[in-house]
Amino acid sequence: xxxxxxxxxxxxxxxxxxxxxxxxxxxxxxxxxxxxxxxxxxxxxxxxxxxxxxxxxxxxxxxxxxxxxxxxxxxxxxxxxxxxxxxxxxxxxxxxxxxxxxxxxxxxxxxxxxxxxxxxxxxxxxxxxxxxxxxxxxxxxxxxxxxxxxxxxxxxxxxxxxxxxxxxxxxxxxxxxxxxxxxxxxxxxxxxxxxxxxxxxxxxxxxxxxxxxxxxxxxxxxxxxxxxxxxxxxxxxxxxxxxxxxxxxxxxxxxxxxxxxxxxxxxxxxxxxxxxxxxxxxxxxxxxxxxxxxxxxxxxxxxxxxxxxxxxxxxxxxxxxxxxxxxxxxxxxxxxxxxxxxxxxxxxxxxxxxxxxxxxxxxxxxxxxxxxxxxxxxxxxxxxxxxxxxxxxxxxxxxxxxxxxxxxxxxxxxxxxxxxxxxxxxx
Amino acid sequence: xxxxxxxxxxxxxxxxxxxxxxxxxxxxxxxxxxxxxxxxxxxxxxxxxxxxxxxxxxxxxxxxxxxxxxxxxxxxxxxxxxxxxxxxxxxxxxxxxxxxxxxxxxxxxxxxxxxxxxxxxxxxxxxxxxxxxxxxxxxxxxxxxxxxxxxxxxxxxxxxxxxxxxxxxxxxxxxxxx
Ligand SMILES: Cc1cc2nc3c(=O)[nH]c(=O)nc-3n(C[C@H](O)[C@H](O)[C@H](O)COP(=O)(O)O)c2cc1C
Ligand code: SF4
Ligand code: FES
Numbered sequence: 001x002x003x004x005x006x007x008x009x010x011x012x013x014x015x016x017x018x019x020x021x022x023x024x025x026x027x028x029x030x031x032x033x034x035x036x037x038x039x040x041x042x043x044x045x046x047x048x049x050x051x052x053x054x055x056x057x058x059x060x061x062x063x064x065x066x067x068x069x070x071x072x073x074x075x076x077x078x079x080x081x082x083x084x085x086x087x088x089x090x091x092x093x094x095x096x097x098x099x100x101x102x103x104x105x106x107x108x109x110x111x112x113x114x115x116x117x118x119x120x121x122x123x124x125x126x127x128x129x130x131x132x133x134x135x136x137x138x139x140x141x142x143x144x145x146x147x148x149x150x151x152x153x154x155x156x157x158x159x160x161x162x163x164x165x166x167x168x169x170x171x172x173x174x175x176x177x178x179x180x181x182x183x184x185x186x187x188x189x190x191x192x193x194x195x196x197x198x199x200x201x202x203x204x205x206x207x208x209x210x211x212x213x214x215x216x217x218x219x220x221x222x223x224x225x226x227x228x229x230x231x232x233x234x235x236x237x238x239x240x241x242x243x244x245x246x247x248x249x250x251x252x253x254x255x256x257x258x259x260x261x262x263x264x265x266x267x268x269x270x271x272x273x274x275x276x277x278x279x280x281x282x283x284x285x286x287x288x289x290x291x292x293x294x295x296x297x298x299x300x301x302x303x304x305x306x307x308x309x310x311x312x313x314x315x316x317x318x319x320x321x322x323x324x325x326x327x328x329x330x331x332x333x334x335x336x337x338x339x340x341x342x343x344x345x346x347x348x349x350x351x352x353x354x355x356x357x358x359x360x361x362x363x364x365x366x367x368x369x370x371x372x373x374x375x376x377x378x379x380x381x382x383x384x385x386x387x388x389x390x391x392x393x394x395x396x397x398x399x400x401x402x403x404x405x406x407x408x409x410x411x412x413x414x415x416x417x418x419x420x421x422x423x424x425x426x427x
Numbered sequence: 428x429x430x431x432x433x434x435x436x437x438x439x440x441x442x443x444x445x446x447x448x449x450x451x452x453x454x455x456x457x458x459x460x461x462x463x464x465x466x467x468x469x470x471x472x473x474x475x476x477x478x479x480x481x482x483x484x485x486x487x488x489x490x491x492x493x494x495x496x497x498x499x500x501x502x503x504x505x506x507x508x509x510x511x512x513x514x515x516x517x518x519x520x521x522x523x524x525x526x527x528x529x530x531x532x533x534x535x536x537x538x539x540x541x542x543x544x545x546x547x548x549x550x551x552x553x554x555x556x557x558x559x560x561x562x563x564x565x566x567x568x569x570x571x572x573x574x575x576x577x578x579x580x581x582x583x584x585x586x587x588x589x590x591x592x593x594x595x596x597x598x599x600x601x602x603x604x605x
Contacts, residue, residue, distance in 0.1 A: 015600045080448065092513040092551035099597065130459075130496045131552050133566055134592060166446045171455055172496030174550065188451035189486075190493040206448060249514035249555035256556045256598040291513050291551075322555065324514055338516050342550055 033225035047118035054229035060214030087128035088177035091290035094322035096245035105142035111218035193394035237263030237307030251327035289319025292399035294406035343400030354397035503545035514555035
């Protein structure tokens with residue numbers, strides 16, 4: 001299926017001028033799917049089933065089937081239930097959800113409203129990182145227009161479905177992208193991830209049933225309702241179907257966000273879509289889906305495509321599909337130290353292995369970067385990563401450990417060479 | 428200096444509170460409102476927020492400390508947040524930082540003597556494809572920085588003009604936006 005990516009026409013952000021305006025969106029068939037589910041004979045359960053069947057895998061990084069996640073919500077008991085839309089977008093290399101806020105906010109709003117109908121949520125919050133002030137303002141305008149049209153609020157399209165929809169502004173903390181930290185932040189507190197279980201579906205926002213989905217995940221919902229799950233499953237890679245917003249950055253000629261089906265070959269994305277490596281240099285490595293996904297060397301990329309299965313067999317992950325392209329002149333020690341610095345800076349400090357571990361990773365890497373490291377430091381680093389993994393409240397510690405382990409293993413020569421150099425030789 | 432909210436601001440705070448089933452969630456938005464008004468959320472301002480919302484000062488303080496975008500001290504008139512994270516690092520983010528350090532005669536983390544500029548290094552701002560980049564005063568993103576562009580931006584800011592909002596088109600799109 002991946003072969004036909006060249007003839008693909010964008011669906012999440014199609015090339016329609018002014019699509020962010022509600023009248024243009026409506027003229028192009030917008031809010032029809034919402035109308036259909038609330039007025040026709042789509043029961044909430046049938047919406048959940050259709051979305052589950054479509055296998056929309058979460059675009060926030062973990063790739064969990066969205067419909068399946070919705071089905072974990074307990075039966076309504078008359079009290080409030082929440083949908084929280086994750087627009088924190090802070091994983092280095094990731095800059096796609098912002099495009100949706102700017103170019104097609106109503107598709108996201110419509111998707112979230114359908115999700116809320118399916119799970120019988122009473123309120124929706126879209127949590128957006130505070131740095132995205134300009135895009136929060138765009139979302140607020142879009143929401144207010146949708147309220148004015150009666151798509152949000154009481155008795156939507158004359159049905160008995162009513163829901164509120166609010167924005168919430170973050171204030172600078174990567175960890176608030178983690179779903180339970182996001183709930184804490186929304187409750188007006190420090191963003192400390194919660195111990196699971198209980199899972200948010202059981203005990204989420206203010207102790208009530210809550211589902212958290214990524215922005216891009218939700219934009220796929222209206223087309224599944226309009227065209228059916230089999231249509232959706234026919235787009236892109238078999239086990240990870242649908243459109244993907246690929247964010248391509250780093251050493252390429254034409255960086256940016258591109259929409260193609262899942263499963264585009266990595267090398268096609270780099271050389272054809274993004275115009276190849278800058279300044280005629282050679283490709284050295286790729287981080288396929290945000291800073292936490294393991295780096296792949298250029299010689300590991302033959303026949304690898306951007307879907308979870310293919311990347312897993314290659315030794316990495318799809319993550320957020322925010323691909324960072326690295327040229328031959330890049331110093332992998334510097335690069336890894338900067339990634340380690342990021343995770344250390346962003347650790348919330350609740351768990352000892354994460355708080356101490358991320359600190360040590362950064363410190364040892366700095367030592368190596370400065371030419372003061374020893375080869376045994378590399379094994380110390382690898383050992384630290386195993387001590388951090390799987391022992392903490394949230395996955396930030398894992399996200400910090402993976403790049404360290406894989407970058408060292410895959411570029412061991414480069415790290416050893418730096419360790420053997422003396423400080424004086426560098427200066 | 429006396430710290431207080433105007434009547435209009437108090438109305439605004441009521442509207443914020445109406446979005447939630449309890450008061451605490453208003454902490455972040457009201458800290459934002461206060462920072463936009465005073466330019467920082469030093470302890471005096473945190474106190475005002477706590478008093479207005481009827482929440483303990485310790486709670487408001489804890490929140491203000493946790494989030495990096497709240498300024499716990501006074502900053503320059505313009506705060507330049509230069510991204511040096513992954514993609515920006517690859518595309519010259521540190522060159523931008525050092526260029527600004529030299530140009531303004533301050534180190535990252537400092538404020539110029541005339542109080543015009545504070546310079547900071549920040550983590551990924553979600554603009555990786557438009558690197559190197561910076562954000563001005565928690566507001567405007569400025570992308571694809573070059574020495575010439577930085578010079579022009581600084582000159583503009585000295586005249587109190589924020590650079591224009593830059594829309595980064597989807598490269599696949601052919602048609603012109605209005
Ligand atoms: C440290 C950390 C940071 C995260 N940051 C984000 C983020 O910025 N945006 C996002 O959508 N998901 C992020 N996630 C994943 C969320 O916890 C959650 O899985 C996701 O929002 C669920 O939505 P989805 O199933 O639609 O992908 C993060 C997870 C971790 C552990
Ligand atoms: S793993 Fe790290 S970021 Fe996550 S809760 Fe523990 S200390 Fe905080
Ligand atoms: S790395 Fe600088 S904006 Fe993402």
